[in-house]
Amino acid sequence: MAEKKRRDTVRRSMPKQDDFERRKNFAEVALGYTEELARGEAARCLNCKKAPCVSGCPVNIDIPFFVKAIVDGDFAAGVRQIKKTNALPAICGRVCPQEEQCEIKCVVGRRGSPVAIGRLERYLADWEATQAKIEKPRLARKTGRKVVIVGAGPAGITVANDLCLLGHDVTIYEALHEPGGVLTYGIPEFRLPKAIVNREVKYIESLGAKLVLDFVVGKTRTVDNLLEEFDAMFIATGAGLPWFLGIPGENLNGVYSANEYLTRVNLMKGFLFPDFDTPIKRPANVIVIGGGNVAMDSARTAVRLGADEVHIVYRRGREELPAREEEVENAEEEGVIFDLLTLPVKLVGNEQGWVSGMECLKMELGEPDDSGRRRPVPIEGSEFHMPADAVVVSIGNSPNPLIAATTPGLDIGRKDNISTDDNGRTSRHNIWAAGDVVTGAATVISAMGAARTAAQAMHEYLTNLT
Amino acid sequence: MYKVIERKMIVPNLHELTIEAPAVAASVQAGNFVVLRPDDRGERTPLSVADWDREAGTVTSIFMQVGASTAKLAQLQPGDTIPTFSGPLGRETVIDNFGTVLCVGGCYGIGSIYPVARALKRAGNRVCTLVEARSSYLLYWQDRLRQVSDSYFNITRDGTVGVKGHVSALPDIMQEAGLKPDRVIVNGCTFMMMRVSEITRPLGWKTVVNMNPIMIDGTGMCGVCRLSVAGETKFACVDGPDFDGHEVDWREFLARRKSYLPEEVAPLRKSGCGH
Ligand SMILES: Cc1cc2nc3c(=O)[nH]c(=O)nc-3n(C[C@H](O)[C@H](O)[C@H](O)COP(=O)(O)OP(=O)(O)OC[C@H]3O[C@@H](n4cnc5c(N)ncnc54)[C@H](O)[C@@H]3O)c2cc1C
Ligand code: SF4
Ligand code: FES
Numbered sequence: 001m002a003e004k005k006r007r008d009t010v011r012r013s014m015p016k017q018d019d020f021e022r023r024k025n026f027a028e029v030a031l032g033y034t035e036e037l038a039r040g041e042a043a044r045c046l047n048c049k050k051a052p053c054v055s056g057c058p059v060n061i062d063i064p065f066f067v068k069a070i071v072d073g074d075f076a077a078g079v080r081q082i083k084k085t086n087a088l089p090a091i092c093g094r095v096c097p098q099e100e101q102c103e104i105k106c107v108v109g110r111r112g113s114p115v116a117i118g119r120l121e122r123y124l125a126d127w128e129a130t131q132a133k134i135e136k137p138r139l140a141r142k143t144g145r146k147v148v149i150v151g152a153g154p155a156g157i158t159v160a161n162d163l164c165l166l167g168h169d170v171t172i173y174e175a176l177h178e179p180g181g182v183l184t185y186g187i188p189e190f191r192l193p194k195a196i197v198n199r200e201v202k203y204i205e206s207l208g209a210k211l212v213l214d215f216v217v218g219k220t221r222t223v224d225n226l227l228e229e230f231d232a233m234f235i236a237t238g239a240g241l242p243w244f245l246g247i248p249g250e251n252l253n254g255v256y257s258a259n260e261y262l263t264r265v266n267l268m269k270g271f272l273f274p275d276f277d278t279p280i281k282r283p284a285n286v287i288v289i290g291g292g293n294v295a296m297d298s299a300r301t302a303v304r305l306g307a308d309e310v311h312i313v314y315r316r317g318r319e320e321l322p323a324r325e326e327e328v329e330n331a332e333e334e335g336v337i338f339d340l341l342t343l344p345v346k347l348v349g350n351e352q353g354w355v356s357g358m359e360c361l362k363m364e365l366g367e368p369d370d371s372g373r374r375r376p377v378p379i380e381g382s383e384f385h386m387p388a389d390a391v392v393v394s395i396g397n398s399p400n401p402l403i404a405a406t407t408p409g410l411d412i413g414r415k416d417n418i419s420t421d422d423n424g425r426t427s428r429h430n431i432w433a434a435g436d437v438v439t440g441a442a443t444v445i446s447a448m449g450a451a452r453t454a455a456q457a458m459h460e461y462l463t464n465l466t
Numbered sequence: 467m468y469k470v471i472e473r474k475m476i477v478p479n480l481h482e483l484t485i486e487a488p489a490v491a492a493s494v495q496a497g498n499f500v501v502l503r504p505d506d507r508g509e510r511t512p513l514s515v516a517d518w519d520r521e522a523g524t525v526t527s528i529f530m531q532v533g534a535s536t537a538k539l540a541q542l543q544p545g546d547t548i549p550t551f552s553g554p555l556g557r558e559t560v561i562d563n564f565g566t567v568l569c570v571g572g573c574y575g576i577g578s579i580y581p582v583a584r585a586l587k588r589a590g591n592r593v594c595t596l597v598e599a600r601s602s603y604l605l606y607w608q609d610r611l612r613q614v615s616d617s618y619f620n621i622t623r624d625g626t627v628g629v630k631g632h633v634s635a636l637p638d639i640m641q642e643a644g645l646k647p648d649r650v651i652v653n654g655c656t657f658m659m660m661r662v663s664e665i666t667r668p669l670g671w672k673t674v675v676n677m678n679p680i681m682i683d684g685t686g687m688c689g690v691c692r693l694s695v696a697g698e699t700k701f702a703c704v705d706g707p708d709f710d711g712h713e714v715d716w717r718e719f720l721a722r723r724k725s726y727l728p729e730e731v732a733p734l735r736k737s738g739c740g741h
Binding site for chain 1: 489490491492503507508509527533534535538549550551552553554555615652682685686687688689690692693694699704717718721724
């Protein structure tokens with residue numbers, strides 16, 4: 001046994017769609033483990049007593065337990081265990097940065113590659129989806145307390161899940177015509193199929209949560225107006241306001257925020273135009289500015305829309321790319337060209353007001369800055385021109401100020417983030433908030449982790465209400 | 467799902483659409499817009515609000531049939547439902563007692579200027595309304611507008627009713643009537659709002675325009691609605707849609723509005739308003 005484990009130092013790779021084939025379709029790239037691969041990979045786990053991986057997980061899933069369940073072939077037990085702390089395993093198994101959370105801490109990783117915890121989580125969630133009947137946990141007795149959740153992204157869904165289980169009456173208001181937040185309008189189909197998001201939302205609804213779409217809190221009704229009907233509120237409106245660079249030419253036609261670009265494709269199904277009515281351009285030469293997951297998603301979307309050349313322009317080096325390594329590799333495999341240490345200075349247009357190219361400067365890495373990353377500095381005289389007929393600006397988002405502006409007494413911090421205490425409570429006694437609206441653009445799992453903490457605090461508050 | 471209460475063509479190519487949406491009807495104000503989708507495959511389409519009935523819970527818009535989604539809207543019958551009706555979006559038009567206010571409406575804006583004029587009248591202004599159209603058969607809602615206006619004028623291109631010409635006749639009309647506006651508010655197609663702004667600039671008449679860029683979400687999430695105002699980028703859906711017409715970069719705005727023209731089924735400019 002010990003003998004076998006020593007040899008098995010390499011994690012099972014996950015089957016993927018062929019590099020070339022997938023450039024032409026929007027179907028999911030990573031295909032998931034087969035049962036054989038999952039059980040083989042799970043067998044690499046040492047089932048540590050004090051499992052360090054668990055402490056790396058923002059929602060502290062009992063990882064060794066569910067991995068062992070896979071080894072034993074008791075998948076239902078594995079799913080049950082995960083769902084105790086994570087309402088969205090099929091999503092987290094796909095989009096969490098496991099390599100810097102649980103997997104980085106895995107003991108096996110010290111002598112080889114760590115156990116592929118994310119892929120195993122995904123395996124279990126996908127297994128559950130194929131079952132005729134989804135197990136539902138027991139709901140607590142109705143408390144009669146009414147909670148309103150603003151925003152149906154991962155943070156909102158998590159609180160809905162937890163508070164429904166605790167017997168509260170939950171209503172979610174969502175501004176868009178589909179729930180899911182960034183999972184629906186941002187992350188593309190080829191990375192996170194929308195059927196999965198819909199399934200998770202259906203599940204929350206089956207627990208009793210009511211979902212109201214097309215409802216913009218702060219506009220349709222204000223926070224205070226809603227609170228006349230509800231005992232407590234949870235704000236999970238995300239960080240949806242796109243930043244632009246503030247360089248000349250940014251309002252030329254063919255210059256998009258990543259939000260617009262991805263929304264046209266994901267939410268509005270622009271890639272199916274004219275079957276769906278929302279148009280999307282299919283330019284030949286696309287530049288994506290930025291180096292995060294959002295930039296990778298935009299670039300890979302451009303590839304699928306048939307661009308001849310797609311460039312990622314990022315002002316720092318490859319090491320500094322904030323995107324997950326896996327996403328960078330996927331983009332490279334699909335032919336995306338990385339122009340690193342490159343600073344956009346100006347967008348140039350043609351007579352009709354369409355973008356035709358971008359002027360850039362080459363950068364070099366200087367001294368480390370506050371974030372510990374080496375600061376890029378422009379090289380004098382290094383100006384050069386890149387042709388482009390579309391430019392996607394993907395340099396970040398901040399929270400939408402709409403609710404803040406219409407809610408007196410709600411403290412707002414830097415960059416329009418809602419300020420909260422450690423339990424997610426805002427400056428208003430019956431309003432909590434979590435997710436990107438508090439932290440600024442972050443991750444699905446950090447939004448969910450903070451949401452769970454807030455749900456617990458809200459439960460205490462609701463229980464003590466007289 | 468939102469119920470269609472009424473949909474009728476009121477003049478060639480312009481439709482009046484009334485939807486049951488109590489939450490929107492309860493809070494809508496002059497200058498707001500809504501975003502709707504005709505069906506599950508439709509675009510999110512922004513429409514200015516032209517009227518509402520808080521008690522009945524209904525909201526009315528006037529829309530011009532231009533592309534695939536408005537073609538679908540133009541097919542709606544009472545009793546049908548649409549999947550999306552979101553609002554009220556955008557900031558409302560600033561209403562105050564300004565003194566004398568000139569309200570200018572053209573094409574769908576003849577409808578959306580109506581609640582503006584009504585609110586201004588209630589706020590104690592002397593309201594002067596001017597409507598521009600290519601010909602008399604393209605005018606609508608004149609009775610409603612007259613009811614909330616102290617004076618009312620028509621300009622038609624062919625002179626079939628009112629003054630013959632186009633909005634450039636505006637200063638003459640005002641002078642003849644002995645009126646000097648403290649504020650001008652314009653709703654309608656881009657070209658007309660731009661023309662009015664050009665005309666009023668040398669006269670120093672403050673001019674508010676209700677901008678109508680391409681939009682998707684209408685909540686500040688996508689940035690497609692951005693425009694330059696006094697050299698700064700603004701999102702029309704959350705910072706507007708009302709802006710100072712003398713500060714808008716019209717050239718850029720017109721270019722951005724045309725960006726999806728080749729994809730639109732029907733050309734945007736071949737419309738009833740003649741611009
Ligand atoms: C393209 C892209 C790729 C990403 N990739 C990853 C990844 O691989 N891994 C990862 O962990 N994270 C990723 N992220 C980040 C992750 O998606 C977010 O951190 C997460 O979704 C935040 O969740 P949330 O619930 O706080 O907000 P959101 O998901 O933003 O949801 C907020 C919801 O609130 C709604 N809303 C906003 N204002 C109102 C209002 N006034 N009234 C009603 N509803 C309102 C919005 O419409 C939205 O549906 C990615 C983000 C993007 C944009
Ligand atoms: S640290 Fe690695 S080996 Fe240990 S329990 Fe976690 S996954 Fe298994
Ligand atoms: S319409 Fe998307 S930001 Fe204004």
